[in-house]
Amino acid sequence: MKNTLFLKIYIFxxxxxxxxxxxxxxxxxLFLKPFLIPLLGVGVYLNEKFPSKKILLxxxxxxxxxxxxxxxxxxxxxxxxxxxxxxxxxxLVYCLLFSKQIKTRATKNKITFGAGILLxxxxxxxxxxxxxxxxxxxxxxxxxxxxxxxxxxxFAFNGFLVWKKPGNQFIFVGAIVxxxxxxxxxxxxxxxxxxxxxxxxxxxxxxxxxxxxxGILNLNSTFKKIQEK
Numbered sequence: 001m002k003n004t005l006f007l008k009i010y011i012f013x014x015x016x017x018x019x020x021x022x023x024x025x026x027x028x029x030l031f032l033k034p035f036l037i038p039l040l041g042v043g044v045y046l047n048e049k050f051p052s053k054k055i056l057l058x059x060x061x062x063x064x065x066x067x068x069x070x071x072x073x074x075x076x077x078x079x080x081x082x083x084x085x086x087x088x089x090x091x092l093v094y095c096l097l098f099s100k101q102i103k104t105r106a107t108k109n110k111i112t113f114g115a116g117i118l119l120x121x122x123x124x125x126x127x128x129x130x131x132x133x134x135x136x137x138x139x140x141x142x143x144x145x146x147x148x149x150x151x152x153x154x155f156a157f158n159g160f161l162v163w164k165k166p167g168n169q170f171i172f173v174g175a176i177v178x179x180x181x182x183x184x185x186x187x188x189x190x191x192x193x194x195x196x197x198x199x200x201x202x203x204x205x206x207x208x209x210x211x212x213x214x215g216i217l218n219l220n221s222t223f224k225k226i227q228e229k
Contacts, residue, residue: 006043007213013039014206021199029198030071036206037064040213050220052100056213059097062090063209080189081141087182088145091152094212098155098171101163101219108161116157124150127183134190142186153179167218174211181205 017032041060044053066086073080127146135142156175160168181204188197 003043003046006039006046007210010036010039010043010210014210018199018203018206021202022196033067033071033202034064037067037209040209044213044217047217050217052097052216052220055093055097055100056216059090059093060209060213062086062093066090081138084141084145088148091145091148094152094175095148095155097216098152098159101159101216103162104164105162108158113158113161117154120150120154120157123179127186131186131190138190142190145182146186149179149182163219167215170211170215170218172215174208174215177204177211178208181208 013032014036017036020028020032037060041057041064044056044060047053063086066083069079069086070083073083124146128143131142131146132139153175156172160172162168163171181201184194184197184204185201188194188201194200
C-alpha cells in the first residue's frame with residue numbers, strides 16, 4: 001500500500017535527520033525538517049477514507065506549520081510565539097480528533113481515571129512551578145500552552161481506557177512522548193540548557209507524531225497490514 005510506503009519513508013528519513021542532529025550538523029535543520037511531517041501527512045492522505053481523516057490531517061498541518069516557524073525561533077522571539085500558537089491549535093485539533101474516535105467500552109474504571117487526572121494535574125503544576133519564575137512576559141502564553149497539552153494528554157488517557165487495543169496504547173504513549181518533547185523544549189529554553197536538546201526534542205516529537213498517526217489508523221481498522229509486518 002502506498003500509505004505504508006510513506007510511513008516507512010518517514011521512519012528512515014526521521015532516523016537520518018536525527019543522525020544529522022546527533023552529529024552536530026544542526027545547520028541542516030532548515031533543509032531537512034520541513035519534509036518530515038508531510039511524509040506522515042501523505043501516508044494518512046493515501047490511506048482509505050475514515051471519519052476523522054480530515055481532522056488528523058489538520059492536526060498534522062498545524063504541527064508542520066509550527067515546525068517551519070520554530071526553525072527561525074533563534075532569530076526573534078515572535079517566531080517562537082507564532083510557532084507556539086500553531087502547536088496550540090494542533091493540540092486542540094488532537095483533542096477534537098480523540099473525542100471523535102469510536103468507544104469499544106461503555107464505561108471506564110473511575111479510580112484509574114481519577115488517578116490519571118491527578119497525575120496530569122501534578123505534572124502541569126510541577127512544570128509551571130519550575131518555569132513561571134523564568135518566563136517573563138511569556139507567562140500567560142506558556143501557561144495556556146501547557147494547560148492545553150495537558151488536556152490533550154487527558155483526552156488520550158480517556159481514550160486509552162475506552163478504545164480498542166492496540167490503537168489506544170499507541171495514541172496514549174504518543175501523547176505522553178509529545179508532552180515529554182514539549183517539556184524538554186521548555187526546560188531547555190526557559191530553565192536550564194540541556195545538552196543535545198535539539199536531538200532529544202526531535203526524537204520524542206517524531207516518535208510521538210508517528211505513534212498518534214499509527215494509533216488513529218489502527219482504531220479505524222485501516223492499519224492491519226503494517227501491524228503484521
